[in-house]
Amino acid sequence: MSTALSVNLNKIALLRNSREGDFPSVLAHGKICLEAGADGLTVHPRPDQRHIRPSDVYQLAHLVSQHDGIEFNIEGNPFAVAQGSYPGLLQLVEETRPHQCTLVPDSNDQLTSDHGFDLTNSTKELEPIIAKLHQLGVRISLFMDPDPEQIRLASALGVERIELYTGPYAERFNLNSKQTDADLKRYRSAVEVATQCGLEVNAGHDLNLDNLPAFLAIPNIAEVSIGHALTVDALNMGLSQAVRAYRTICQQ
Known part of the structure; x- marks a missing residue:
């Protein structure tokens, strides 16, 4: 089973927002990612609009609608109010x-x-939001730590996927091989629990060309969302080549 690569465009937007105008264009770089073989595009709009703006979301949604088999993923805090x-x-x-x-x-x-979410505290708040998203026909993924108890609670909410927060794994990768092995074992167990509960599993946060292959040795990772490291690699190898490098790992 190969893993889908969704390219997070936040850092392109962050660079654009450092000056007036639309340079670099988020839309143009989204097109480059798709032409290079990305399976999807991810944005994380925030109320402060520090990177992705609502206008980017509308433009990228239209772009993705013109490509068969490409997915658009919007991340965000469901409790953030309009601002x-x-x-x-x-x-x-x-x-x-x-x-x-x-x-x-x-x-x-x-x-x-x-x-990730602590569903022992936020389940009741999430229930009407999840119901609304299902009415809209949108697949739902919850950002979660690799905690089996929390993953079971996510399953009980009726969502289709979870996205495992991989920051701790990425931070400790290569610092201590025993710790890395322990981290991978923990994530593997989390994926097994999710799969048993009928959930598909995404993953993301600080994954890069060095730590991604070992992580994807874990079976049944449906999708990874990568932005920061891929954008940094694009400075060295170009955006198209960076997308291809990550996609090669995801396809192996």
């Missing part, structure tokens, strides 16, 4: 109908996503 021209995650999803919506428990002041 300025940011209409809220659910409205963006309703207006663009992505293939997948990945719900992430990040606050406005976080630099980046750094933990």
Whole structure:
């Protein structure tokens, strides 16, 4: 089973936002990623619009709609309220109908996503949101830590997928081989529990060309979402070649 590669375009948008105008163009670089073989595109719009803006979401949704077999994934905090021209995650999803919506428990002041949902506390809040997304015909993925108990709670919510937060694995990779082996064993067990519960498994956060092959030795990873490392690699090898390098690993 190969793993789908969804390219996260946040860092292209971050660079664009450092100046006036539309350079570099998020839409143009999304096209480059698809032409290079990416299986999908991911965006994570935030209320502060530090990178992806609502206009990017609309443009990329249209772009993906013109390509058969390509998926659009919108990530975000389902509890973030509308702010300025940011209409809220659910409205963006309703207006663009992505293939997948990945719900992430990040606050406005976080630099980046750094933990999964604690469903012992947030289940009741998530239930109406999940029902709404299912009414829209959107596949739902919950951003989760590799915790079997939490994964079982995710399954009980009726979502189709989880996305395993891989930050801790990536941070410790190559620092200590025993720790890396222990991390991989933990993620493997998490994937096995998810599969037994009928959930498909995505993964993401700080995966790169060095640590991705070992992680994808774990069976049944449906999709990885990669942005920061891929953008950094693109500075050295070009965006098209970077996408191809990651996709080669995902196809092996």
